[in-house]
Structure formats: C-alpha cells, structure tokens
Amino acid sequence: MITIAIAEDHQSLIDGVELLLKYEKEISIVGMANDGEELLKIVRLKRPKVILTDIRMPKIDGIAATRIIKKELPHSKVIAFSMFDQEDAVRQMIDAGASGYILKNSPLEEVLTAIQQVAKGETYFDAAIDPSLFLGEVKQLAKKQILSKSEREILTLIGQGKTSSEIAAIRFNSVSTIETHRKNIIRKLDLHGKGELLRYAIEKKYDF
Structure with a gap:
C-alpha cells in the first residue's frame, strides 16, 4: 500500500x-x-x-x-x-x-x-x-539516498571539518567505528581516499 x-x-x-x-x-x-x-x-x-x-x-x-x-x-x-x-x-x-x-x-x-x-x-x-x-x-x-542515516550525519560533520576523533566524541562512538563509516561512505560514493571524501563533503554542503 x-x-x-x-x-x-x-x-x-x-x-x-x-x-x-x-x-x-x-x-x-x-x-x-x-x-x-x-x-x-x-x-x-x-x-x-x-x-x-x-x-x-x-x-x-x-x-x-x-x-x-x-x-x-x-x-x-x-x-x-x-x-x-x-x-x-x-x-x-x-x-x-x-x-x-x-x-x-x-x-x-x-x-x-x-x-x-x-x-x-x-x-x-x-x-x-x-x-x-x-x-x-x-x-x-x-x-545521497544510498547512504544510511548515520553515514549522512557523519558526512555532514566531515563537511564541517571535524576529525574522526571529534566525530566519535560527538556521536559517542569509538574512533574505529567512525573510520569504518568513512570507508563505507567512500565505497558507496565511489570516491578515492579521505582527501576526496573531505572535498566532496565540503563542496556539496549537504543539509542532512
């Protein structure tokens, strides 16, 4: 329905x-x-x-x-x-x-x-x-739609210039968990490394 x-x-x-x-x-x-x-x-x-x-x-x-x-x-x-x-x-x-x-x-x-x-x-x-x-x-x-809610939230924080340690503290996660999310986002968006991920997040300025 x-x-x-x-x-x-x-x-x-x-x-x-x-x-x-x-x-x-x-x-x-x-x-x-x-x-x-x-x-x-x-x-x-x-x-x-x-x-x-x-x-x-x-x-x-x-x-x-x-x-x-x-x-x-x-x-x-x-x-x-x-x-x-x-x-x-x-x-x-x-x-x-x-x-x-x-x-x-x-x-x-x-x-x-x-x-x-x-x-x-x-x-x-x-x-x-x-x-x-x-x-x-x-x-x-x-x-945007292939990312999970957590991944979208993390991408927003990356676009704000936050490090993995800072994001982990904000979300009450371990740094390793945030790093795993970063890798998944890079894979899903077909990006090449953390530098390209950061540029992507900043340039798109997504309001998730």
Missing part, C-alpha cells in the same frame, strides 16, 4: 487529485493540507510513503517543508506539484530532496504515474521539463 499526503493551497486541485486516486486500490490518502505547516503535522503523525506538495504555499513553502521532511523522515519520497518549470524552482526542490517534479497543467493521470514510480524508489520528472535541469541533480540525489 502506498500511503500519500497532499499539500496544495488551491482546494480544487486537491479535490481533483483526490478524485483521481480514491479508486486506486494500492494508494491510500492519509492527509491533505492547504499549507506547509499543516503538511508537516500530517507527515509527522501519519508518516506517509509519498508526499505530493506545491512549492508556493502559506506559512511554510514546499522547498522548506521538503528539507524538513527529508531530514526527519528520509525514507519518505517527495514529489513537487507546481506551475513553475523554471530552472531555479526545479533545482531547489531537487536539492531539498524531492524525487519527482510534476507541472500542474499536465494530465492528472501523470500524477498517478509519478506516485507509483517514486514509491518504488525511482525518480519522475514531467516530460515538459528540460532534462538538462535535473539529470546532474538526480545523480547526486541517488548518491
């Missing part, structure tokens, strides 16, 4: 998506919100597998909400549902952790396809969006 939460400040669009999905046996809508603050309450309570969210919303926008969701519930998948196809909007949502991006003027059936693909761990981007806007970011997103 794919559980989904929807956030959109235009009720008519929420109603349209709800009508589309209500007859899909493998999908269950667990909450609907009209602003980002309400969305976060629903997500924290219901922990949906997929979140479909507008970008421009009252109180908390979709970009900020996505960052919070991916930090608190990294396994939940976010799909942007927006009227904006500009490069800046697409890149900001991907950087925040979104796995998909759909334009509001697309057929509603495309929403269903996006939900199904993203729920399987894939990405989905509207056919009207220039692929050059997201291909590089998708590769980086894929790299």
